[in-house]
Amino acid sequence: MGSRLSITPPGDYLLTRDVCSYGYFLLAPNRWDGVSRRLGRSLNLEDGIASLTIAQAGGKRGGKLDVRADRALSRGEREEAKRKIARMLRLDEESLAAFHRADPRWRRSGKGRLFRSPTLFEDVVKTVTSCNVTWPGTMKMNQRLCEVINPAFPTAGQLGRRRAATLRSRCGVGYRDQRLIELAKLFRSGEVEEAWFEDEARSDEEVEKKLRGLPGVGPYAAANIMMLLGRYGHLAIDTETIRHGREELGMAGTEAQVRKQLMAHYEQFGDQRFRSYWFESWLVSERRNGPAHTWTIERD
């Protein structure tokens, strides 16, 4: 018999809006069901893997989150699951008011939370697998990492023990194989620690420098991971951002020139500039593809 948990989220929390706010909700092992508006997800817990579904009572803002597990969870595991869910859903997000002050366009809709993973390690791997590849490729890599290594997402220990050839041939990660293994070893050894990055006393510069030292992490990936850590002051500029500058903001010139114009344009949003850009860009995607909560996950 499974376990059931109830989580009281912040009063403004809306599962559909806040899960379907960043592309990682479409990446394995996350499973969003746009019809029932539930998030399915396997988690690595103390005593093994548990498959969870998360729904919000009444589908209304502030409604309690009803979490069901496919097996009985110990008291320790229940706490662990709650901690991990809180990280994914950003239930402890404290800077929403600051974001809405910096950019009031999103105050009414309440947008501001960006979905992430239960661990920093998973966020870093997902970011590395999103670089230099189209989105379907990123989806495939994450799906295969779960199929081949661990259905709840590979831990650093598991990924660090794999051979590069396996990751390349069976998980389709291409030239990222060795970089992912090195990354996993750094997390496994404790040389890279989630707590260090989560420490709010550290400056953005310190955090960025450390991230840039990780294999597979360049300027774009570092800024993206900083966003996932709750540091929104850096723009993660990729080809989509350049396109946004040209097509939505009317910028012109070479890529380098558009890049400079983007930096200048989002300067007005200060330490919230990533979110200001992101929600603009997300609206454009929804205009093209329909509401994010209806986006489907195509898996083999």
Add this chain to the structure above:
DNA sequence: GGTAGACCTGGACGC
């Protein structure tokens, strides 16, 4: 500090 080319995969296209 700036730039060029390699890295790998999958999709689009032409033949």
Add this chain to the structure above:
DNA sequence: GCGTCCAGGTCTACC
């Protein structure tokens, strides 16, 4: 069906 080209960010070598 096959070959070619292109998109995508990071890394290294070179100037």
